Amino acid sequence: MSDEVVEKLEEAAEEVGAITRADLAIVRAAHPLGETVVGKALGEVSELTDQPPLVAASLTTLVVGLATRQPRIARTGLRMLLAHALATGIKTVIKDNFDRYRPRKVAEEGEATLERGESKEGEDRSLPSGHSAGAVAVARAIVRDNPGATPIAYPLAATASLVQITRKAHFPTDVALGVMVGLASEAISSRVMDRLLGGRPRR
Structure with a gap:
């Protein structure tokens, strides 16, 4: 099966551009x-960076911060939620x-495509990587008010992004664009949020 996959990928490469x-x-x-085994396990774990889990994590952080009267945590949760929402919106527009x-x-059909279109079939919507966009947006949102989380948040986001290539869910350029969408979304949403709420959170 592995040899067949390689053959199909090589066949597809004969009819496409350099990128x-x-x-x-x-x-x-x-x-x-x-x-x-590790690759497959990481692929399964990377599903935690799909939309529902990230939204749930963002909402949980926000609610915990509000319930415990910790402004920094509540602010982080709101930042995560807004960054993820914008990243989801942008990547959806591109996919559409x-x-x-x-x-x-x-790998199954031996043919690669990249063209303007409006397909709603999941297997035709590789560009960009939504997992990468969401993971990076949320990771950056967490780190913005919690720099101590950098050694955990960024490596997890990077792993979730790179695994999309090994599991053949996305191409490297899909992942790269997803990362850019995530970074831009967090930067924009955080700037708007900080202007509206003002200042930095109290610890």
């Missing part, structure tokens, strides 16, 4: 990692306007 060809080469090289087969579909 997609490089994407396919990286996915092909990362394929063995995704087939290991571009069709791109996910690597796993390319």
Whole structure:
């Protein structure tokens, strides 16, 4: 099965441009990692950076902060929620306007696509990586008011993003765009939030 996947990815690379060809080469090289026990486990864990878990984590943080009267925690929860919401909105707009087969579909059909389109099929909506956008937006939101969380938040977001390549859910350029969406979303939402609420949180 592994050899067949590699053959399909190589077949698809014959009919595409340089960027997609490089994407396919990286996915092909990362394929063995995704087939290991650790790779599969990380793929499952990365689902915690899907939309519902991140929204739940953001809301929980906000509620805990409000309930315990800790402004910094409440502010962090609100920052997480807003950053994630904006990242989700932006990545959805992009997905709604571009069709791109996910690597796993390319590995089955031997054909890669990236074109303007409006497909609602999940396997045709690879660009950008929503997991990467959400994970990075939330991680950055956490760190903004809690710099001590940097050694945990950033590596977790990076791992969740990179695993999307090994599990053949996204191409490297999908992940890169997702990361940029996440960073931009958090920066914009935090700037707006700070202007509206003013100041820094009390500890």
